[in-house]
Amino acid sequence: MAKDVEQTIIDAAIRLFSEKGYAATSIRDIANSIDMTSASLYYYIKNKKDLLNLIMNRYLTLLINNANETIAAVEDDDPSDKLKALINNHVQNHGFNKLAALVVDTEYRSLEGEHKAHVKKLRSEYEQIWLDVLEEGKAAQIFSYENAKITSFAMINLCTGVAHWYREDGALSIQNIAEEYTMLGLKMVLA
Amino acid sequence: MAKDVEQTIIDAAIRLFSEKGYAATSIRDIANSIDMTSASLYYYIKNKKDLLNLIMNRYLTLLINNANETIAAVEDDDPSDKLKALINNHVQNHGFNKLAALVVDTEYRSLEGEHKAHVKKLRSEYEQIWLDVLEEGKAAQIFSYENAKITSFAMINLCTGVAHWYREDGALSIQNIAEEYTMLGLKMVLA
DNA sequence: GTCTATACGTCGATAGAC
DNA sequence: GTCTATCGACGTATAGAC
Numbered sequence: 001m002a003k004d005v006e007q008t009i010i011d012a013a014i015r016l017f018s019e020k021g022y023a024a025t026s027i028r029d030i031a032n033s034i035d036m037t038s039a040s041l042y043y044y045i046k047n048k049k050d051l052l053n054l055i056m057n058r059y060l061t062l063l064i065n066n067a068n069e070t071i072a073a074v075e076d077d078d079p080s081d082k083l084k085a086l087i088n089n090h091v092q093n094h095g096f097n098k099l100a101a102l103v104v105d106t107e108y109r110s111l112e113g114e115h116k117a118h119v120k121k122l123r124s125e126y127e128q129i130w131l132d133v134l135e136e137g138k139a140a141q142i143f144s145y146e147n148a149k150i151t152s153f154a155m156i157n158l159c160t161g162v163a164h165w166y167r168e169d170g171a172l173s174i175q176n177i178a179e180e181y182t183m184l185g186l187k188m189v190l191a
Numbered sequence: 192m193a194k195d196v197e198q199t200i201i202d203a204a205i206r207l208f209s210e211k212g213y214a215a216t217s218i219r220d221i222a223n224s225i226d227m228t229s230a231s232l233y234y235y236i237k238n239k240k241d242l243l244n245l246i247m248n249r250y251l252t253l254l255i256n257n258a259n260e261t262i263a264a265v266e267d268d269d270p271s272d273k274l275k276a277l278i279n280n281h282v283q284n285h286g287f288n289k290l291a292a293l294v295v296d297t298e299y300r301s302l303e304g305e306h307k308a309h310v311k312k313l314r315s316e317y318e319q320i321w322l323d324v325l326e327e328g329k330a331a332q333i334f335s336y337e338n339a340k341i342t343s344f345a346m347i348n349l350c351t352g353v354a355h356w357y358r359e360d361g362a363l364s365i366q367n368i369a370e371e372y373t374m375l376g377l378k379m380v381l382a
Numbered sequence: 383g384t385c386t387a388t389a390c391g392t393c394g395a396t397a398g399a400c
Numbered sequence: 401g402t403c404t405a406t407c408g409a410c411g412t413a414t415a416g417a418c
Contacts, residue, residue, distance in 0.1 A: 023215035024301065028411085039413085043384075048413095110212065153352060153356050156352075158352070160352075161344060181341075188378050228402070231401070
């Protein structure tokens, strides 16, 4: 059963970290929200820092793996289709794992030392995927923009924003939103 | 001299809140960073909550006022020019007052009660400015998009992202970045 | 595995001397 | 205006019983 309890703890941490922020959430908050004492919680986790690190690593890695898979699945190697796939993947990810995505996007400053360095590396890795697609499209004269780095940051920021306002019980499904973002994002760079 | 000290405190708070976050910053941190004791700090401020509220209100109000002014200055009432003005204003604002902008954008969850409600109202007010321009452009068949609300959120998220990666000592001036974002943003909605 | 009890640091905020 | 000293609450984390 240890595996289930661990996931329950992680989910509770994600919920509270995304709501109140890492620093404002206490170990007691997390434990009490799943009817545990803080002492019991320490049977499953090493400390608070590692809990945040685990969450950020897991969901950032998932985002990267999904991005690589969805790009590899593009049949004709068309940069437009690749960019669509990246936008769609990012928006869907930020919809389905909204709370975890919020933690990943807002708690980078709460990391320290090697944990921070590693997450920084993962971020660069993810940005590079977008950069490659954008530059491939420009070389093929399908895309048009001034600065690749600015444009990749702009595209990622655009898609990340979804997690800040998307509501599961809202009128718009995450599929609808992903479609609209795909259109908006593609128009942004099409020649 | 009281006025100067107050601004010094606010600037120190902005720096630390943007670096470590509101919850992770102590009153002692703020005081010590300007060679004061925490007890002296309380001569100038009422409490920690009010300090955050003051910062968020001041810079959000500034953003709104600048947005209204820059729109009013558009001569021919062209929606494209208005949208360009909004994008330019938002990006320049997030460049010049980068640290304050980061606090405004990331510490909404740290507000409580009436403070939170008021900032929420200010946010809606700002979003409405963008919505009006987008809908005016669509009515004039200059813009083309599916959902106005999604599009306005997308445009604002896009421009807000600048504060997360812009460096004053970087190769790109905030003017360059604002110009590029104006282009990208406009292309996103042009018919 | 889960608990009670607790060590020990730091927090926001105040009292009162100077 | 600025300080030292301090209060009571709450933070992370551990010890040790069951």
